[in-house]
Amino acid sequence: MFLIPHEGNPTEAIVDDVYDSFVANYGQPAYLSNRAIVTPTNAKVSEINEYMLQLVPGDSKAYYSSDSLLQSTETADAFDQCYPVEFLNTLKFNGVPDHELVLKNNTPVMLLRNLNPALGLCNGTRIMITMLGNDIIKGNIMGGTLDTDEVIVPRIVLNIENPKWPFILKRRQFPVRLCYGMTINKSQGQTLDKVGIYLPEPVFSHAQLYVAVSRVKSARGLRILIDNPEDIPHDHTRNIVFREAFADIMTD
Structure with missing residues (x-):
């Protein structure tokens, strides 16, 4: 049975299951590195x-970004008036850390940029945080050939x-x-023992549902929570397929 039944908070239901x-x-890298919840949206x-x-x-630590505009001198004054720093802080982008980043020790994070591939600091690397400094984050790599290696992550300009x-x-x-939790797209390349697929709405691009399901090593570790509107049953969802992709396939 893949489906997770729920009547209350769907986030709580899938977290309790996965x-x-x-x-x-919560502080065991082997436990955390083998499971994740994937969902379509950030x-x-x-x-x-x-x-x-x-x-x-434990206590959390909040880090706030420094945001500014990369611009020509001709437009500097106009842009500064139209887009103040307070507005820039509210902007969110796929694959980019938010203005406010709240973390704790003994929590797993994923790198969003390639920093030093030779040390394992690649886009998608998962790290267990062991120390939260003012200017650096220290942790241990989770999984892969450099599993448990200690690394340091600095602030960078994006x-x-x-x-x-x-x-x-x-x-x-x-x-x-x-x-x-991570987006289905960001989960590509991960192979895990236990994966929860959270679908508050149908996936919205071709083959994305296949990508989500294929993150798990075996059917035993696959769990799915479908949170359709009340008038639609929670036991099915749409699989988006571009039929045009099959237009040139010859059939007997």
Whole structure:
């Protein structure tokens, strides 16, 4: 039975199922590195990670980015008036750390940029935090050939372009994000013992559901929570397929 039944809070339901015995194992890298919750949108990922962070004992530490605009001198004054720092702080982008980054010791994070591939600091590497400094984060790599290796993550400057905005945003922040939950796209490359697929709505791109299901090593570790509107049963969801992809396939 893959489906997780629920009547109340769907986030709580899937967390309790995928991260069973969490209180006893929250600080164990082997426990955390073999399970994750995947979902289509960053908004739901943030919701899951914030919920999980509250379950971890200890004080949290908040890091705030330094945001500014990369711009020409001709437009500097106009842009500064139209897009103040307070507005820049509210912007969120896929694959980019938010302005406010809240972390605790003994929590897993995923790198969002390649920092030093030779040391295992690659986009997608998962790290168990052991120390939260003012200017660096220290932790141990989770999984892979460099499993348990100690690494240091600095703040870096990320130049962010988005066609929605007529500027390039410069954000200085730690390039990490909590990874109890992750987007389906970001989960590519992961192979885990236990995967919870949280679908508050049907997946929205071709083959994305296949990507989510294929993150788990065996059917025993697959759990799915479908949170359809009340008038739609919670035991099915749409699988988005571009039929045009099969247009040139010849059949007998």
